[in-house]
Amino acid sequence: MAPRILLARHGQTAWSLAGKHTGRTDVPLLEEGRRGAKLLGERLHRPPLDGLSGAEVRTSPLTRARETCELAGFGERASEWDTLMEWDYGAYEGMTPDEIQAVNPGWLIWRDGVPDGETLAEVTARADEVVAWARAADRDVLVFAHGHILRSIGARWLGLPLDFAARIRLNPTSLSVLGWAYGEPAIESWNDLGHLAG
Template sequence: MNVFVIRHGETEWSLSGQHTGTTDIPLTDSGRRQAERMRPVLARHTFALVLVSPMQRARETCDLVGLGAAAIGDPGLIEWNYGEYEGHTPQQIQAKRPGWLIFRDGCPGGETPSQVGARVDQVVTRVRAAKGDVALFAHGHVLRVLAARWIGLPPRAGQHFLLNTGTLSVLTYYHEVPAVRVWNGHAAD
């Protein structure tokens, strides 16, 4: 089994560095091109299951790679709820709360790392029950937690998995041990 983990393409807020959780914004033209570049790579595979965050930036990415018709919305893949930090950049947050780290501290009025981890664990259970390859379309922070949970690490370990927009990663198994095959790759990788 290979789990193709796709972070949506660029948005205006990912470009500016603003935390985009519940704000439902579209891809930029560049973000659409990022998604389209993944189409030939994903077209070489057959998927037993395609899950997508209900947010339009993830759905649009899924549609542009040609898997939208097969996709099932999964609220477990929605981005971290940033609460009071929604729309703020890391620099703005650090000015108010020096030393803040989302994977340790969570967000006031939003989600804690353990809450995101619990959501992601449900997605991982669903993925592991699939009979074949899976594609997941979602967002940066939630997918970083997913990578950590896939290999048995706590949600806070997501801090070690940097993830750019419009990227393709692959989770799999090494014998029976959950493993990361590719992380933060581009369609040409």
């Protein structure tokens, strides 16, 4: 079976709860985020995933992703990888979409990028690096990272331009699986929050 990539978004933070663009600012999880990370870990360690014993695990080095990874029970297995860091939002770091719209009406990150931050091409290149790594693996892989970079990886897994990611939501502590259907890259599941109902 061809390898899949499992995407775990970090748990809730004060900034994500407020809708602020949280790129490289290193904010910790809220208690709700820590609880969600533990529930995600319970899900990943029971059938059918059973702890993904053969999977390689990588995490963004930012605290919110590392803490989610650790609370989910994968801290000792995970390698930090800067490629999984969130989009560098530059001048828009810490701003909400409404605040950005007030200074730049009609702005869309997936089309317009950000001033003084990462370009669309740079984010695309990072997403492509993750996709290439996952496809070259001889087993499933699991990553803990952030909303915009994970949505970018989802778009690029399908071979679509980055702006496709504007059409797919990704909530904190969600689990998504990118795999294959009829020999073609496919989304097996997306933004799954079933573990949070427990």
